[in-house]
Amino acid sequence: MLRISRLRLPVKASLWSSSWDDYEEVTDVFNGVKVWWSSSFKATPQQSLSYFPVFDERRFFTLKFHRSHREIITEKYVEHVLKEGKEIAVRNRQRKLYTNNPSDNWSGWKSTKWSHVVFEHPATFDSLGMETKKKEEIKKDLIKFSKGKNYYAKIGKAWKRGYLLYGPPGTGKSTMIAAMANFLDYDVYDIELTTVKDNSDLRKLLIETTGKSIIVIEDIDCSLDLTGQRKKREKDENGDETDEEKDPISKKKKEGKEEGKRSSKVTLSGLLNFIDGIWSACGGERIIVFTTNYVDRLDPALIRRGRMDKHIEMSYCCFEAFKVLAKNYLELESHELFGKIEELMGQTEISPADVAENLMPKSDEEDVETCLKCFD
Ligand SMILES: Nc1ncnc2c1ncn2[C@@H]1O[C@H](COP(=O)(O)OP(=O)(O)OP(=O)(O)O)[C@@H](O)[C@H]1O
Numbered sequence: 001m002l003r004i005s006r007l008r009l010p011v012k013a014s015l016w017s018s019s020w021d022d023y024e025e026v027t028d029v030f031n032g033v034k035v036w037w038s039s040s041f042k043a044t045p046q047q048s049l050s051y052f053p054v055f056d057e058r059r060f061f062t063l064k065f066h067r068s069h070r071e072i073i074t075e076k077y078v079e080h081v082l083k084e085g086k087e088i089a090v091r092n093r094q095r096k097l098y099t100n101n102p103s104d105n106w107s108g109w110k111s112t113k114w115s116h117v118v119f120e121h122p123a124t125f126d127s128l129g130m131e132t133k134k135k136e137e138i139k140k141d142l143i144k145f146s147k148g149k150n151y152y153a154k155i156g157k158a159w160k161r162g163y164l165l166y167g168p169p170g171t172g173k174s175t176m177i178a179a180m181a182n183f184l185d186y187d188v189y190d191i192e193l194t195t196v197k198d199n200s201d202l203r204k205l206l207i208e209t210t211g212k213s214i215i216v217i218e219d220i221d222c223s224l225d226l227t228g229q230r231k232k233r234e235k236d237e238n239g240d241e242t243d244e245e246k247d248p249i250s251k252k253k254k255e256g257k258e259e260g261k262r263s264s265k266v267t268l269s270g271l272l273n274f275i276d277g278i279w280s281a282c283g284g285e286r287i288i289v290f291t292t293n294y295v296d297r298l299d300p301a302l303i304r305r306g307r308m309d310k311h312i313e314m315s316y317c318c319f320e321a322f323k324v325l326a327k328n329y330l331e332l333e334s335h336e337l338f339g340k341i342e343e344l345m346g347q348t349e350i351s352p353a354d355v356a357e358n359l360m361p362k363s364d365e366e367d368v369e370t371c372l373k374c375f376d
Helices: 067-092 132-146 149-155 173-184 199-207 248-263 268-276 319-330 338-347 352-359 368-373
Strands: 004-011 025-030 033-045 055-066 096-100 114-118 160-166 187-190 213-217 286-292 310-313
Touching: 004 067, 025 067, 033 067, 055 067, 132 173, 132 310, 160 173, 173 187, 173 213, 173 286, 199 268, 319 338, 319 352, 319 368, 352 368
Parallel strands: 096 187, 160 286, 160 310, 187 213, 213 286
Antiparallel strands: 004 055, 025 033, 033 055, 096 114
């Protein structure tokens, strides 16, 4: 007679997969051992004042196997199933883009520090206009970091890495962050520092971030007085407005940040503490990214290696980057006008954002020629 053992494994209602029908049975084979899974549920009436009975539903799986295999099932198979399940959940999970709610709105029992939406930015390293060599170097760096759990533990450092992305507006700093998140399958926490009241609130925010995430502070030079004693430069050396200051959107953004900066008491030392200290208390890997259009405005303490480990310059469009964009926007590998455009890219400073805008057909009548002739 077949001697069968049974294991009953309860499942939280929230984790129950709708792909299982009640009392459905499936078989599995592990190391040559056959097992039978079945799903079932038990409904027990809850105590309630209502006329209509309310049931408490408990769902569970029953795992059946031959008794002689008990050891391998309990010691190896169950662990294997849980591990696989976790990996599938990670693969299927929707990644999120979090933004912090202003500290002033944190009171109240229902309030949360972060709001989130599903992160669906399509940027990838393939579509990023940048020299291939530079992209490969960044990808390698990210892979090394993401697989470095044991290494970081061995050297006694928190599992985090800081990236500083700097360069003129429209050179792809935000796009690079999205490509990094997509490459690593990480969530993104976008911190607006000017709405964080003080260092203590900054700490509370960061404690709530999860592992496998990229924490971003954009335009770090505009977010806080991080320049030490140096006075902020409103004009360039000739007294003229800089490109960013001429652009009305950048100007408005900057004015808004200046306003917030006055009400925020987050300090440079608070920020340094956040980069250095807090992480040792949090498990899981985190990448911190700062972006700026003006790297020379930042306090050296903030961007020294160990804090911002990798500095990446996002520069004006070179011909190699142009070719990536042409392939992406127009599915074009080569064209007779490419020679002329290569020459132009070597002589002028044009941002990838402007190149992308020119390469995008504005109507059905515009073809490849029309788009490329914009560069004439
Ligand atoms: N290197 C690039 N590769 C591909 N697309 C780019 C690149 N740079 C800019 N773009 C395009 O231009 C738009 C603006 O770029 P993005 O916001 O990434 O620039 P930024 O450097 O972050 O600008 P800012 O400093 O003003 O915030 C993007 O939506 C993207 O379509």
